[in-house]
Amino acid sequence: MILLDMTVVNVALPRIQDGLGFSTPGLAWVVNGYVLAAGGLLMLGGRLADFFGRRRLLLIGVTVFALASVISGAATAPWMMVVGRFGQGAAEALAAPASLGLIALLFTDPKERTKALGVWGGIMGLGATLGSVISGVLTDLASWRWIFFINLPVALVVLFLVPRLVTESRMVRAKDTSLDVLGAATLTLGLVGVVYGLLHAADHPWGSAGVLVPLIAGAVLLLVMVAVELRGKNPLIPLGFFANRTRSVVNFTTLFYMSAFISYTFMLTLYEQQVLDYSPLLSGLGWLPLSVAIGAGMALGTAMIPRAGIRAVVSAGYIGAGMGLFLTSTVGVDSSYWGGIVPGMVVFGLFAGAAMPAATNAALHGVTVQDSSLASGVQSTMQQVGSALGVSVLAALAFRHAGEAVADGAAAPVAATEGYALGFRIGGALMVLGGVLLLALVERVGTELRDPTAERLAAG
Structure with missing residues (x-):
């Protein structure tokens, strides 16, 4: 439910814009309000889960x-929608690290743990694409409002089942251990400032005050956060956490992965509805091949990890997904669905799905009962920050390129298509770059990724 709602608004964005009166740059906050709150608070949420109980935080997060x-x-107004989306993102910050932390601890057998984390990674991708399908059906047959109201019965089922099926789990901590609230506050405000500035760059010059002031303020706050973490007695995320090279590189390249993934779904939806004139229902159903491809890729990636190792699987997945985006960038104003959209969608989904289980396993490399939710929070933070940056930077560049093309005399559909194609190519380049970095910097880890972890978890 939580992962699905990160993208469930994509197909409904044009209807939401018309119904609530959003501006085009402001519309991105329907997506970014969610990912910013989640990205800024996920590490704190992970630490709260370690401190006070993972099951407890999961239940609180689902309620919120x-x-x-x-x-x-x-x-009934844009501000109300953005407030709700920020609330959903904050709820993910509580529930997602707790959930993934529980999975990492419940499965102590190496093979079973790899499968469980692979399922988690696959659900992330399927949620991102099924959100568009569900959104299209509900938006066209009922109302865009039902993409949110449908969460209520799902939440009630979760709140009923989790206490009955999942036992509590928390870290063993000293009496003087405290939470780093200042670190979380500076991180969240810094991210908001940076992304706000990038959003303004979509329709303002880069040297304008509306762009530079929030960018600089955000960067300063992020530097303050680093200083707080260096001096804090109980930092939000101990810097020693990043001493593990595999974990650090995978978390860093997750920024590239999610920037490309979310901007792809965001821009392709707008292309289908604004250029090809698809209805929300048709646009939503059009994502079904991506869901199938991701599911197939997830199964393939999980099966290949024991044979080829983490590095080979995740690197090939990133590079192959980049090729899928380059293929998608060849679309035109009169492209057909099966000939212009589906080929790139299938290639992208298959390879992106294959990378997910390997990346999730690598992000939790070497975690113990003391920091499983923290590690999960870091991974989820990278996913959300990458999502925010993808929409802010890639979509902003696409909108700017389209605006310049219209100013030069190009027809609006042609200009919009050229802008989206540019965004797809940049996303493809980021994916390929991420794959190359993973291949060059990640250690050769296969079963050795899992065995020490299992031993620590069993001992813990």
Whole structure:
């Protein structure tokens, strides 16, 4: 439910824009309000789960998510929608690290743990694409408001089942251990400032105050966060956490992966509805091949990890997904669905899905009972920050390129298509770059990725 709602708004964005009066740059906040709150608070959420209990934080997060969904579904003005989306993102920051932390600890057998984490990674991708399918069906047959209201019965089922099926789990901590609230605050505000500045760059010059002031303020706050972490007695994320090269490189390249993935779904949806004139229902159903391809890729990637190792699987997945985006960038104003959209979608989905299980396993390389939710929070933070940067930077560049083309006399559909194609090519380049970095910097880890972890978990 939580992962699905990161993208469920994509197909409904044009209807939300018309219904609530969003500007085009402001519309991106319907996506970024969610990913910014989640990205800024996920590490704190992970630490809260380690401190106070992972099951408890999961239940609290689901409850908050349901309430925020009601606010978004009942929105009558842009600010109300953005508030609801920020609330949903904050709820993910509580629930997602707790959930993934529980999975990492419940499966102590190496093979079973690899499968469980592979399923988690696959669900992330399927949620991102099924969100568009569900959004299209509900938006066209009922109302865009139901993409939020449908979360309520799902949340009730979760709140009923989790206490009955999952035992509590928390870290063993000293009496003087405290939470780094200042670090979380500076991280969140810094990310908001940076992305706000990038959003303004879509329709303002890069040297304008509306772009530079928030960018500089955000960068300063992020530097303050680093200083706080260096001096803090109980930092939000101990810098020693990044001493593991495999974990660090995978978390860093996750920024590239999610920037390309989310901007792809965001821009292709707009292309289909604004250039090809697809209905929300048709646009939503059009994502089914991507869901199937991701599912197939997930199964393939999970099966290949024991044979080829983490590095080979995740690197090949990134590079292959980049090729899929380059193929998608060849679309034109009169492209057909099967000839212009589906080939790139299938290639992208198959390879992106194959990379997910390997990347999730690598991101939790060497975690123990003391820091499983923290490690999960770091990985989820990279996913959300990458999502925010993808929409802010790639979509902004696409909008700017289209605006310049219109100013030069190009027809609006042609200009929009050229802008989206540019965004796809940049996303493809980021994916390939991520694959090359993984191939060059990640250690050769296969079973050795899992065995020490399993021993530590069993001992813990």
